Amino acid sequence: MNLLITGAAHPTPSQLDDLRADGHTVWFLQNEQDALPLPAEEIEGVVANGLFLHHDIARFSVLRYIQLTAAGLDRVPVDYVRTHGITLHNAAGVYSIPMAEFAVAAVLSLYKQLAFFRTAQNAHRWDKHRGLREVDGKQVCIIGCGNVGTECAKRFRALGCTVRGVDLFPRNDAAYNTIQPLSALHMALSAADIVVLTVPLTEDTRHLIGAAELALLKDEAVLVNIARGAIVDTAALTAALDARPLYAVLDVFPEEPLPPDSPLWDHEHVLITPHNSFVGEHNGERLWALIRNNLSNFEGDAKV
Numbered sequence: 001m002n003l004l005i006t007g008a009a010h011p012t013p014s015q016l017d018d019l020r021a022d023g024h025t026v027w028f029l030q031n032e033q034d035a036l037p038l039p040a041e042e043i044e045g046v047v048a049n050g051l052f053l054h055h056d057i058a059r060f061s062v063l064r065y066i067q068l069t070a071a072g073l074d075r076v077p078v079d080y081v082r083t084h085g086i087t088l089h090n091a092a093g094v095y096s097i098p099m100a101e102f103a104v105a106a107v108l109s110l111y112k113q114l115a116f117f118r119t120a121q122n123a124h125r126w127d128k129h130r131g132l133r134e135v136d137g138k139q140v141c142i143i144g145c146g147n148v149g150t151e152c153a154k155r156f157r158a159l160g161c162t163v164r165g166v167d168l169f170p171r172n173d174a175a176y177n178t179i180q181p182l183s184a185l186h187m188a189l190s191a192a193d194i195v196v197l198t199v200p201l202t203e204d205t206r207h208l209i210g211a212a213e214l215a216l217l218k219d220e221a222v223l224v225n226i227a228r229g230a231i232v233d234t235a236a237l238t239a240a241l242d243a244r245p246l247y248a249v250l251d252v253f254p255e256e257p258l259p260p261d262s263p264l265w266d267h268e269h270v271l272i273t274p275h276n277s278f279v280g281e282h283n284g285e286r287l288w289a290l291i292r293n294n295l296s297n298f299e300g301d302a303k304v
Contacts, residue, residue, distance in 0.1 A: 001025070001044035001065065001299075006032050008049035008069045015288050022295065047291055050075045057081075065298055067291055071095060071148065072228060074201045089294045093147045094287045098280030100151035103196050103224050104159070106249040106271055110222055111135055115271075136160035141192035142176070143167075143185070143208070144199030144227060150175045152196050164188050167199075190216040194224065201228035211236040214246070222247040226277045229253035234264075241267055251277040 003019060005011055007030040019026050024045075027037045033054040036043070040055060045065035057063070057077055068076065068090045081088050109115070111133040120127040140156045142149045145167040153163045153175040165179035166188050173179055180188060185208075189195060195217070199205050209223070210233040217223070217240075225232055229252040240246055249271045250264065256275055264270050 002027065002038065002042050003045045003047070003065075003295075004029060004036070004038075004043050004051075006030070006046070006048040006051055006069075008032065008051075009047050009287065009291070010284060011288075018292065019295070022292070023299075024295070045295075052076055065295075067091075067294055069287060071146075072200055074228065087298055089290075091287060091290060094283055094290060095278035095280070096147040096151040098283065099148045099198075099226050099277045100155050101280075102251070102273075102277035103152050103226055103249070104155045106224060106273075107194055107222055108135060110247055110249070110271065135194075138162075138193040139164065139191050140194045140196065141166060141188045142196045142198060143188075144197065145171075145173065145176065145179050146198065146200075148226070149196070149198040152198060156194070156196075161194070164191070186213065186216055189213055190218075192221060193218060194222045196224045197227040197231050199227050199231060201230055206230050207233045209233065209237070211240070214240040217246060219245045220247070222249065224249040226251045229256070238263055238267075241269055245269070247271075249273075251275055 001024055003024040004027045005016065005019070011028070016026050016028065029037055032048060032051045036055065040059035041061045043060050044062050045067070046063070047067040047069065049069045053075055057080055063086055066076065066081065066086055066088045068088070071090050071092055071094070073090060076088065078088070113129045113132055116127070116129050136159060138161050140161045140163045142152055142163060143166045145153070145165040149165060150173065153165065157163050157175065163176050165173070165176045166182060166185050167179055168182055170179045170181050197209065199208065208231050214236055223237070223246065225248070234254060237248060241248060247269045251273045252275055258264065258272065264272060
C-alpha cells in the first residue's frame with residue numbers, strides 16, 4: 001500500500017527498508033503539520049500521531065489503515081474512522097513499562113523526600129529528615145486498567161500495596177486485588193493513599209477528577225496523572241492543593257507546555273514533568289515490532 005510514515009514514529013532507514021521489503025511504497029513526512037509528500041487522495045495507510053490535527057482526514061479518500069504511535073485515541077476523529085471502516089491501531093503496550101516505572105518512582109520520590117535531600121546536597125548540608133514514609137501497606141487506586149494501569153498495579157503490589165482498579169469493564173486480574181466498575185469511583189478514592197490516572201481521555205472522562213472527587217481524598221494522598229491533562233479539573237486541583245495537605249505528580253496538562261504563570265510550578269506539593277513519563281530506551285523496538293506485526297496481520301486479512 002501507499003504508506004505514509006511520519007517523524008512521530010522515529011524510523012531508522014533500515015526500518016523503512018523493512019517496510020519496503022514487505023511490499024509497501026513508503027513515504028516519509030518528518031513534521032506532521034507540513035505539506036504531504038504525495039496527494040492525500042493516494043495515501044492508503046499512515047503511521048502517525050497527530051497527523052489529522054493538521055490535515056483533514058476527509059481528504060484521504062482511499063485511507064484504510066491507521067497506526068498511531070501513541071496509546072491515546074484523542075488525536076484522531078474516531079467516529080469518522082469507524083463510519084468509514086478504516087482499521088485503527090494505537091500503540092497499546094509500547095509505553096506501559098516506562099510509564100509504570102515513572103509512577104512508582106515519582107511516588108517514592110515524594111515519600112522519601114528526595115527533593116529535600118537534593119537541596120541539602122546542593123548546599124553541602126548534612127540535613128536529616130524525620131518525615132520519610134513507607135509505601136508498603138498503602139492503598140493504591142488505579143483508574144483505567146489497561147496496559148499502563150496493569151503495569152502500575154504489578155509494581156505497586158510488588159512493593160506491598162493493596163491495589164484497587166476502577167474501570168469501565170471490571171474483570172478478574174491477578175495484577176490487582178480487585179477491579180471495580182466506574183460507579184465505585186468515589187468509594188475507591190476515599191480509601192486510597194495513592195491514586196494513579198491511566199484512563200483514556202473521552203467526553204465521559206473529561207474532568208473525571210473534579211472538586212467533589214478531590215474532596216474525598218485523604219490528607220497526604222498522592223494523585224498521579226500520567227493519562228491526559230483534561231482528566232483532572234486543573235482549577236479544582238489547584239484549589240484543593242492550596243486548601244489541604246495533598247500531593248500531585250503531574251506529567252500531563254490540558255495546555256502543553258504548561259504556561260509559565262501557572263501556580264502549579266511553584267507549589268511545594270507538586271512534582272511537574274513535561275509529558276515525559278513514557279520515555280524509555282526500548283520504546284523504539286517495541287513500537288516497530290508492533291507496527292510490522294499489525295501491518296502484516298492487516299495485509300494477511302486483506303488477502304483472505
